Amino acid sequence: MIPGPQPGPPCARTELEIEVVTIAPQAASAPDTTVRPWSAGPRWWIWTWVLVIVFGAVALWRSHQVDVPLRDPDGRVFMSRIALSLGILVVLIVLDGAVRARRREGSVRRTWAAIRSRWTPDRVLLAVTGLLAYHLVYSFYRNLKSWNAFRAQHDDALLDTDRWLFFGHSPAVLLHDLFGRDVAPHVFRAIYESFSIMVPISFVAALVLAPRIREGYVFLTSAMWVWILGVGSYYLIPAIGPFDSAPDEFAGLDRTSVTATQAKYMAERAELLLHPGAADSFASIGAFASLHTGFTFLVLLMLRYYGLRRAANVMVVYLVAVMVSTIYLGWHFVLDDVAGLAIAWAAVRLGRLTVYPPGRSVA
Structure with missing residues (x-):
């Protein structure tokens, strides 16, 4: 179970200035104290929806500017993802x-009694509407990214x-020389x-495992901010990535599914530029910043926020592996990864x- 903060004054900051919260062992089995969202009590969830509405307005403005409607091609941006999240939530x-x-x-x-006790109608409603809010933000993000x-x-x-940072050398080529060009592409492909x-397991798990769902919303809303700041x-x-700007550097790598994906994304981008009015025209490529790095670092920071330091230490290793894979495979420049770290920190x-506006109740 992910521990949440006890009521009272804010916890001390860590060296990352993230509030690491702890909870007494016996509190782990305490009943949920979710605030009734549509009855008496502080309506803290409103600000998450304000964020969704404002970002949606930005997306609609950009849609009008480029004269391309919001799209969900084959349901893969919104419908399929929210269905997946709801399935993970149930499991x-x-x-x-x-x-x-x-x-x-x-x-x-x-088991059924434990579920009914913890998952009151209000907690279920907050979880489901939270996932809806997240996926609306993600859908707006993907459309803005496409345009x-x-x-x-x-x-x-x-x-x-x-x-310049690597004294005239390509960081990708240096990684190719270090790890090789035959087996390593497949390893880094799997990591990437x-x-x-x-991603979907992490933010849904926060909603499920946090003792108070408001603490789960901290993760969920931070994830929304990653997509907003990222776009x-x-x-x-605006950038595509080194695989496109320096293709010769990656020509010697053993072919993987990443190679096909990069070619697919470039074809989709070309189709959008050629036929922006086509219903299935949708681009999925963007280099600066790396949101693979950004979201992974977000998970690490949230693990620290919840006081799960051992899991956070494991996530450090995964974060480094993700960052290396983004450069090795040609998806991102080094500066993209640095920017991704900054975005997560801000998010x-x-x-x-x-979720906890200054001067408002933390109940």
């Missing part, structure tokens, strides 16, 4: 209930910066693609402020 609720029941000589009846293809790209500047599994960085420095603070 984790059942597993959590089984673990709680097992502590009391569990049975199916006790960034209409702007001039600045890969050459990022490529020059990489080589594991991201798509880690802002795409527009700040956690903004997420906490959104």
